[in-house]
Amino acid sequence: MIDAYEEDVIEQDILEPIEDIGKVSIIIPFYNTKDYIEECLHSVLEQTYENLEIIIVNDGSAEEDTAFLEQILPEDSRIVYVESEKHKGVASARNIGLNVSTGRFLYFLDSDDVITKNAIELLTKYIKDNQLIVGTTKRLNKPLDLMNITLRNKSKVLVIKKLFMVFKNRSVLNMLIRRDVFNDTESCSFYEGTNCFTDISLLVKLISKIEKISVIKQPIYYKRRRNDPITNPSVMQLSNEIKTKDFITIYEYLHEIYRNNEKVIRYLDLLFLNFYRKNIVLLFKDIEKVDQFFENIAIAAKRLSRRALSNQPLHIRLEMKQLRNENIKKYKKSIKTHLEIRSLRQGLKSLKKFKIYCYRKFFIKMPFKENYIVFESFLGKNYSDSPRDIYEYMVDNNLDYKYVWIFNDKHKKIPGPAKVVKRFSFKYYYYLGVSRYWVSNSRIPMHIDKRKENIYLQTWHGTPLKRLVFDMKEIYSANPNYKKNFYIQSRRWDYLIAPNKYSSEIFKSAFLFEKNMLETGYPRNDILYRDNQPKKINDIKAKIGIPLDKKVILYAPTWRDDDFYAAGKYKFNLKLDLQKMKEKLGEDYVIALRMHYFIADEIKTDGVEDFAFNLSKYDEIAELYLISDILITDYSSVFFDYANLKRPILFFAYDLEKYRDKLRGFYINIEEDVPGPVVKTSNDVINSILNIEDVQHQFKEKYDDFYARFCSWHDGNSTEKVVKQVFLESN
Structure with a gap:
């Protein structure tokens, strides 16, 4: 149970004057986050609480990122910009920010995150006589429109006495801290000896000094989940090896400094045991990693108090004993058993997981x-x-x-x-x-x-x-x-x-x-070269049920990344007016609809069944290329393959600006380089088909260049080349 109680909260109209209780220093470290800083900075500048000092510390970013940051910084007297010559890490950047700050209150914000425009107002409103108040943080998995967030100037506030429950996430973000919680003579700096977990060094200072924390039960801070942890990771997206090394280092460092502070030691020990179970055990799936980390983890384990171990499961107590006794042989056996049991438990949760276990x-x-x-x-x-x-x-x-x-x-x-x-x-x-x-x-x-x-x-x-x-x-x-x-x-x-x-x-x-x-x-x-002959084409038409006397238009669009029901389940809204196409083109043409496999179940052809054939689940799209006389697509890669046939292609790009500038972006200039007209309405599509010979003549030179660039490797023998290299020469 959390030792907490709810305070009475009085609703405050957002139009009422906001009480100014003193300057708030918002400290924002910046390191190569030009893709996010503008949104972050905007969320700070728009705060309803205006008595701010906005300290941006450039921690040795690349020239491109630095130039971008300096370009977008507005003329605002509240902004303090500090540039470090070398990259030293988030702890160093925050320490620099602390040293130049002058506010009565401190607030830490990461440069890839955002806050609601009343975040600081709510924190200052409800901190009252407390030394620290924390806002609720919400995970941000995709770009956020802050204007669409419903702002409330009324919230439940919990006062929590068990500080471990709040500090369990090891983060100082979204905390409003009174500067006078620290004595004038002591430092409130961050430990700079590691990349990860540096927040803990400030959290232990707070634990040693305060008895309770107010928590606002309303999301006001949006923590971005970086979508590229491989080439552009956040600190906490670094490898488990790095995180383990850093955690043990800072645990050792702080444990020694606070060895006589029972409250802090208990917090550090609980963090260690939690990290051990969630990170270190998984690291040791690779049993060779035990040899690499055993000595340092064993030293750390020796610091654990009996009280911290008393509530742990039997197998954890056994592993800690073997670590403390430096018995690596027994420890390896125990950790293998631990992982085996964990794996089996996971496998027994469902039939699918049992199959994976097997x-x-x-x-x-x-x-x-x-x-x-x-x-x-x-x-x-x-x-x-x-x-x-x-x-x-x-x-x-x-x-x-x-x-x-x-x-x-x-x-x-x-x-x-x-x-x-x-x-x-x-x-x-x-x-x-x-x-x-x-x-x-x-x-x-x-x-x-x-x-x-x-x-x-x-x-x-x-x-x-x-x-x-x-x-x-x-x-x-x-x-x-x-x-x-x-x-x-x-x-x-x-x-x-x-x-x-x-x-x-x-x-x-x-x-x-x-x-x-x-x-x-x-x-x-290969089929486009091997089977491009009338008999083969008519055989495919007959198999599908398409009239042999009709020309075929193939419509093969792609899916939209942002249009989905849930992960892996995408929508599609057909923008082509099939009824009008039938009226204008139905005497000579039929249309074959071939959707991306993500959206194959989304297309309906009610009322035009004799004109529109939904072939989204037809096995081989190359056969549909062969029988079609014209291709209509958008941003699907099908036109690169279809160009091998040197038949006309239309690009129905009704949402070109959105797709190009927001969702994906293109490798080539679709308005300049593609071998056919780019159109945006059903009428434009129909008119292009009615005048298809003129279209072909207009784009002939561009089509020839396109073919030379993208189709020249194809000669009907690609399959043979692949089989020889992979299955014959590799043996």
């Missing part, structure tokens, strides 16, 4: 099947794309391999000798665990660990128009861990296929890919 515990330790290949296309949705071409080539050439295809539907029928396995079944995990080769055009799930002996061929599925992964600044998708997850999953790729030189260079930067790039062209495009 995969990690048993399947990846079984004898290897050297000639087994697992194929998957678009997360098991269909039998298509480059994996299909590679499989069919190997079967047709009687190569000595066993084949497994992964599908969501276990009853899926495909040609050849492949074994069909349902995705996420026990067999799925078994074959991924024992097969030497994996072939996929999308990412295999995070929880699938890869054996060192595995060879993973990532075929990918397009030439990039939209910026990808690490070439994107912000992520607007439903998954805030997108970049981190992508990085982990892509480290497993041994081979990656590039369709052209342009893509090869982008894949290296966007995916941070450093292994084997196969500059062969996509196997899936």
Whole structure:
């Protein structure tokens, strides 16, 4: 139970005069956060409480970031800008800010976070006679429109006496602290010996001096979750190895200084035990890390008080005893048992987790099947794309391999000798665990660990128009861990296929890919050279049910990152007026709708069924390229493949500015470089189709240049080149 009580709160109208109880010094360290500082600074300058001193400490940022910061700093007498010559870390920057501050109150804010415009007003209103007040912090997973936050100048306020409950998160952010809590003769500085956990050095000073804390139960501080912990991590997104080293260092340092302060020692010991269970135990999944960290952790464990250990589970007390006795041999056995039991408990929580447990515990330790290949296309949705071409080539050439295809539907029928396995079944995990080769055009799930002996061929599925992964600044998708997850999953790729030189260079930067790039062209495009003949085209039309006497318009748009129901579940609002298209074009054309696999279930064709064919779940889009006379797309990469046919392409980019400037950004200038007109309305689309010969003539020279740049690697033999390099020459 939290030892707390609620104070009576009187509603204060936001239009009433705000009581000025003294200057508040807001200290903002800045280090290479130009993508966020403008939003942060705006949230501070807009505060309803105006008696502020805004101290921005540039902690040795790069020239580009420094120039940006200095450019956006407004002419405001409340701003104090301090620049450090060298990067020394957040603790140093805060100490510099403390040294120049003159406010009666102190408030710390990170440069990638934001506060509501009445944040300081509420804190000053409710601090009353207390030395410290804390606001509620909310996680910010995506860009925030502060104007849409409902502001209330009335809130529940808790007064908490068990300070450990508030300080458990080890952060000084969103705290309004009276400067006079510290004596004139003593320092309130941050420890500069580590990168991480430096806040603890100030928190222990506060614990030693105060008896209670007021807490405002209203979100006023929005803590950004950085979406790129790989190339631009926040301090707390650094590796577990770094965090463990830093935590032990600061724990040792503060434990020695406060060795006679029972209250602080108890807090430090509770932090250590909590960190041990959440971080150190997981670090030791790699048993070799025990040798690296054992000595320092053992020294720290010897400082633990009996009181701190008394409430711990038996296995933690045993591990602490072995650490304190410096018995590394017994400790390794205990930690392995600890992790085994933790893994089993996790595995017993659900059937899916039990399958994952079996995969990690048993399947990846079984004898290897050297000639087994697992194929998957678009997360098991269909039998298509480059994996299909590679499989069919190997079967047709009687190569000595066993084949497994992964599908969501276990009853899926495909040609050849492949074994069909349902995705996420026990067999799925078994074959991924024992097969030497994996072939996929999308990412295999995070929880699938890869054996060192595995060879993973990532075929990918397009030439990039939209910026990808690490070439994107912000992520607007439903998954805030997108970049981190992508990085982990892509480290497993041994081979990656590039369709052209342009893509090869982008894949290296966007995916941070450093292994084997196969500059062969996509196997899936071989069909565009091999089967581009009337009989093949008519056979496909007949199979689908499209009239042979009608020309075909293929509409293949992409998905929108910011339009979703939940993580992995995207929406799509069809902007093409199918009814009007039927009226104007229906005598000569039909339209085939092929949506991105994320949005395949979102399209309805009620009322135009004889004109519009929803082929979003048709297995092979290359066959739809072959039967179509015109392609309409937007920002999908399909037009790079379709250009191999040298047929007309229209770009229906009704939300171009939003998609280009906010959601993704492009690698090429879509208004200048694409081989067809960019249009924004259904009428424009219809008029372009009615005058398609003029369009072709107008864009002929641009189309020829485009073909030379993006299609020249394709000659109908890409599949053969890939198979030879991965499956024949690598053996």
